Amino acid sequence: MLHKIIMTLLSLIILSMLFHFPVTSVTVNGQWEVLQTNIGIVAMHMQLLHNDCVVIFDRTDFGLSNLTLPNGVCRHDPFENVLKTDCSAHSVEYDVASNTFRALFVQTDVWCSSGSAVADGTLAQTGGFNDGERKVRFFSPCPTSDWRETIDNSLAVKRWYSTNHHLPDGRQIIIGGRAQFNYEFYPKLSETEYNKVYVLPFLVQTHDKGAENNLYPFVFLNVDGNLFIFSNNRAILFNYTNSKVVRTYPQIPGGDPRCYPSTGSAVLLPLRNLEASEIEAEVLVCGGARSGAFQLARKQNMLEALDTCARIKITDMNPNWEVETMPKGRVMNDMVMLPNGNVLLINGANLGTAGWENAVNPVFEPFLYKTNSMKGSRFELQRPSTIPRMYHSTAVLFRDGRVLVGGSNPHRGYEFYNVTYPTELSLEAFSPYYLDASFTALRPKILEPASQSNLTYGQKFNMRIEVNNGTFVPDLLSVTMLSPPFNTHSFSMNQRLLVLTIKEVKVTSGNSGYEFEVTAPGSKILAPPAFYMLFAVHQDIPSHGIWIRMH
Numbered sequence: 001m002l003h004k005i006i007m008t009l010l011s012l013i014i015l016s017m018l019f020h021f022p023v024t025s026v027t028v029n030g031q032w033e034v035l036q037t038n039i040g041i042v043a044m045h046m047q048l049l050h051n052d053c054v055v056i057f058d059r060t061d062f063g064l065s066n067l068t069l070p071n072g073v074c075r076h077d078p079f080e081n082v083l084k085t086d087c088s089a090h091s092v093e094y095d096v097a098s099n100t101f102r103a104l105f106v107q108t109d110v111w112c113s114s115g116s117a118v119a120d121g122t123l124a125q126t127g128g129f130n131d132g133e134r135k136v137r138f139f140s141p142c143p144t145s146d147w148r149e150t151i152d153n154s155l156a157v158k159r160w161y162s163t164n165h166h167l168p169d170g171r172q173i174i175i176g177g178r179a180q181f182n183y184e185f186y187p188k189l190s191e192t193e194y195n196k197v198y199v200l201p202f203l204v205q206t207h208d209k210g211a212e213n214n215l216y217p218f219v220f221l222n223v224d225g226n227l228f229i230f231s232n233n234r235a236i237l238f239n240y241t242n243s244k245v246v247r248t249y250p251q252i253p254g255g256d257p258r259c260y261p262s263t264g265s266a267v268l269l270p271l272r273n274l275e276a277s278e279i280e281a282e283v284l285v286c287g288g289a290r291s292g293a294f295q296l297a298r299k300q301n302m303l304e305a306l307d308t309c310a311r312i313k314i315t316d317m318n319p320n321w322e323v324e325t326m327p328k329g330r331v332m333n334d335m336v337m338l339p340n341g342n343v344l345l346i347n348g349a350n351l352g353t354a355g356w357e358n359a360v361n362p363v364f365e366p367f368l369y370k371t372n373s374m375k376g377s378r379f380e381l382q383r384p385s386t387i388p389r390m391y392h393s394t395a396v397l398f399r400d401g402r403v404l405v406g407g408s409n410p411h412r413g414y415e416f417y418n419v420t421y422p423t424e425l426s427l428e429a430f431s432p433y434y435l436d437a438s439f440t441a442l443r444p445k446i447l448e449p450a451s452q453s454n455l456t457y458g459q460k461f462n463m464r465i466e467v468n469n470g471t472f473v474p475d476l477l478s479v480t481m482l483s484p485p486f487n488t489h490s491f492s493m494n495q496r497l498l499v500l501t502i503k504e505v506k507v508t509s510g511n512s513g514y515e516f517e518v519t520a521p522g523s524k525i526l527a528p529p530a531f532y533m534l535f536a537v538h539q540d541i542p543s544h545g546i547w548i549r550m551h
């Protein structure tokens, strides 16, 4: 192992001397670009689908948005709180390739809802507020599609600020929400399940009377099939089939809250060595607010956000949190898993908490978290944006490696004038360091398989890439697979990156073609059936992804 590391380092040093190619990212720290100055709505929720379109939606109950529905269509809703007739749109579809968007029609209130892309690539989105609180809506990735919605209430109870996770059996679990200390599944398997909820006392135990702090819990499917559920300041490992707590994890040192409204965020770190008999899984939780910060923020006394991340090996029997310090305090930070397994912390504020008018001092600089670096040298400040993205802002990764950033509306309605942080209707893209032209020589390009290919569990498939033969180091090549998450309120539901096993890298054509064998994940627990983005990563620099479907 040590021998291999030394050889790798040596070959890197020699290569960089020979070719003057940069092998580290010390000099480049990303670029910002405004994609759209005004999409007419606040990007409160976002989901990338496998046609490279992003479904974006806000809420319906604040009045008119800045985008008119096409063809004279209006929404008539006797149950709506503000406008019974509303001819403005509250959802859009953004097309990455053409950088265009179109208005979508949504009937009931999707405010602070949740969702997941399911096995066939449809977005199945659940709950919301008022007339939308028990509804389920679907958006299929077709060029002309619109939202479809269940007529009847399809959820057993109202789900507002809940978290969804896509399960190995293809269903979603919907956990918690305001005043809901329970969970349910969608779709329902039988009539007996229609009104059934399963109690989850952990959400009561982690409910804070003054501030809740148990909303939008951080949920990840562990490699053993149980769910890791983090709420407030601690987590459990939970068997959702028999409602048993399998393991109780310690509190994060300090005990400060990390979930809404003390909103931090969390990711499941890359899953590797997928063929091993015991696969390790780690979770990283970053940011949040101090205990009591929410109550103070409501009185316009803004406390500094937490400047810590805590990392834990969730597969260990008795694990502890390893705490590290971020460059500065951050609340409402999104955590975007990049194709190379590093994490981008983006959006959010330095003072206050989530909630209307509850934060000031936006943090403009993304932080890069280098997952495999040593503790103490994992963070790198990135180039700042100029647009505050605080409450109700979002971020998702595109297949080309850019990060789409949208939203921010800390106000009850749309407010553009005479406020410090106006309602933000623009979309920006952050291009992380790896997209810099100075890395072109390292960047692989996927030639095979074709995008939209189907893969079965454990399938060994051939992959062909192109990469500059002068820089190519077979040992520094990896293949990753990433699920496109549902992002809202600083949490990306279903975000999951797997590092696949590759072997026998060989040259196929004289200069820059290479081929090798890749093994698809062996089980639906590792990778629930769905569309994933597949990337080749060479010396930390990812290719553009292709879409593959696991089933």
Ligand SMILES: *[C@@H]1O[C@H](CO)[C@@H](O)[C@H](O)[C@H]1NC(C)=O
Binding pocket: 038, 065, 066, 416, 425
């Ligand atoms: C949104 O619409 C309002 C009302 O028509 C208008 O005053 C405002 O300038 C618009 N804002 C943007 C960013 O388009």
Ligand SMILES: *[C@@H]1O[C@H](CO)[C@@H](O)[C@H](O)[C@H]1NC(C)=O
Binding pocket: 224, 225, 226, 239, 240, 241, 242
């Ligand atoms: C959860 O419990 C059920 C019922 O006891 C059991 O069949 C299943 O294997 C358990 N799940 C996991 C992931 O251990």
Ligand SMILES: *[C@@H]1O[C@H](CO)[C@@H](O)[C@H](O)[C@H]1NC(C)=O
Binding pocket: 417, 418
């Ligand atoms: C903003 O505030 C200024 C000063 O109080 C006032 O003159 C102006 O009308 C306000 N603008 C809007 C759009 O409310």
Ligand SMILES: *[C@@H]1O[C@H](CO)[C@@H](O)[C@H](O)[C@H]1NC(C)=O
Binding pocket: 452, 453, 454, 549
């Ligand atoms: C993948 O499988 C789906 C469902 O079986 C099928 O409709 C589709 O045509 C397949 N795609 C390819 C590229 O073979």
Ligand SMILES: *[C@@H]1O[C@H](CO)[C@@H](O)[C@H](O)[C@H]1NC(C)=O
Binding pocket: 469, 470, 510, 511, 512
């Ligand atoms: C790269 O490809 C060129 C063109 O085929 C060839 O001449 C050269 O020897 C190759 N270099 C390496 C390091 O393999």
